[in-house]
Amino acid sequence: MHQDSRSFYRNVYRRYLRPQRAQLLLLAVLLLLGSLVVLAPAQVLRFYIDAAQQKSVLTTLLVIASLYLVSVIIAMGINVWSTYLSERLSWNATNLLRADLMQHCLDLDMSFHNAHTPGELIERIDGDVTTLANFFSQLMLQVLNNAILLFCTLIFLAAIDWRLGIVFSVFACVTLFAMGKVRNIAIPHWKLARQASALFFGFLEERLNGREDILSSSAIDYVMHCFYHTLQKSYKLERKAGLLGSALGATTIVCFTLGYVMAFSLGTYLYQQGALTLGGVYLLYQYMLLLERPVQQITTQLDELQTASAGLARVRELLETSSVLRECSSGSLPAGPLPITLENVSFRYTPERKALNGISLRVPAGNVLAVMGRTGCGKSTLARLLLRLYDPDEGKILFGSTPIDAVPLQTLRNSVSLVTQDIQFFHASVRDNLTFFNRSIGDETILDVLDQVGLLDWYHSLPDGLDTIVQSSQGLSAGEAQLLAFSRAFLKDPQIVILDEASSRLDPVTEQKIERAVDRLLANRTGIIIAHRLATLERADQVLLLKDGQIEEQGALAALRQRGHSRIAQLFAEQHKEVVA
């Protein structure tokens, strides 16, 4: 194994399994005991049959019968205990791994998230880790258990008669080989079937999410046509895989029928030779039955082991992906509103095109900068750089005199609030949606903020107050969603506020509420407003007009308007003409 892989597996063991090593050891002992104990009841029955045949006294028969009962109870007890232990062990280990992966994914930068769909990450955090949980809880146990059981059964058969040991060892090897070969024929078809089924679920998710657009554009017939097509493809592949898979069942039946013929022929021969008692022949039959399970299961489990190791490899790849954002472990920002400085900042998402090109500006502490420009000019990109969702390719961004990459990301993001148009609400209580699960914020503070943004009437209409569960943003009007997003920002109490103004029109009362809330939110904070309306520029100390990622105009609104040929002056003149017309 490669040195890196070795150290990865060592680390996985150290973090997830070593803390539970006492339980792991106990589990190994129980597995061994379990395999030995499963073989015991058949041995006891053998003595019982031989004792009955020799007409032993009733008490001897009763003692043997009680021994049989005890051995069965012990076997069951060990089975239950080891299953409980392995479940506990695997869920403890994999839940920790799930948490680590979730935290890691949240910490990764936006370029990583742009390249990986949420579905893909869910598959890693849950799908692959569940495979690993199965590996630790059942598979590891079953493979070990079956291997030990197979080995012990063959040893016990050899103990009855060495010829039986040799014949059945050869039988087990040939059957394992044959079943492995037949299984390999079906596996690629199962993989194709799984892939088709994943595509089908992806199709369902996408179409159900887009139901509003589908309904409004009368595309139901088209969607249903694609649905049948996707379903039919999945069905054909499943049918083929199922048929090929049944070849495995047929091979098992053929192999074991031959095995039973062999067991009875050999048993009869040895009985007639006097090498075996009747109880011994019965024991041979029982061991043949016991042999069937491990031989059948080991082939399947070896495949599942491969799936688990592929899952672990994918988990490893994810864990080893590091954020391109350099993280600082210490550093702090001064208190109060912070001045923002950009020095010759350039950024590109893709090598072909700069989304921002040589931007330099300074927003003094407590001032408001309004950013305007056509769609795609780089307004949101500027906001993303200030939050360090990306780092600029060139240039520097400073809050006060501190470069923003010289403080921990957490500190930076605690100081900046971004209120976008695309407001996300979680399936959680109103309280949790507003405080982002911060328990230190009391209900009075939340109510005070709701009062400030004019949402007190809305609050009183909630059936369970702050405990009311928000289903999604669909249960809220655009205005309510905006005001709730402001409330979140108030509760966070940031030093810098970045506001992506809603481009949709709201009713005059809600507009007024929003205007007031914005004024309050910007008071004693440095603000950047991504403006979609000319009226918004009037509340700003400075205006920045972007064009194709570059600064087209910059300065105080009054000065820009006075310059007759400026783009801003033209925009106001055009608006004036529209109003007069």
Ligand SMILES: Nc1ncnc2c1ncn2[C@@H]1O[C@H](COP(=O)(O)OP(=O)(O)OP(=O)(O)O)[C@@H](O)[C@H]1O
């Ligand atoms: N994740 C991304 N990957 C690649 N290119 C992107 C990405 N996000 C934005 N862009 C491109 O970068 C440029 C600037 O985008 P940005 O979102 O900053 O524009 P914007 O001015 O905010 O537009 P709008 O007003 O429509 O929101 C656009 O050309 C856009 O296509």
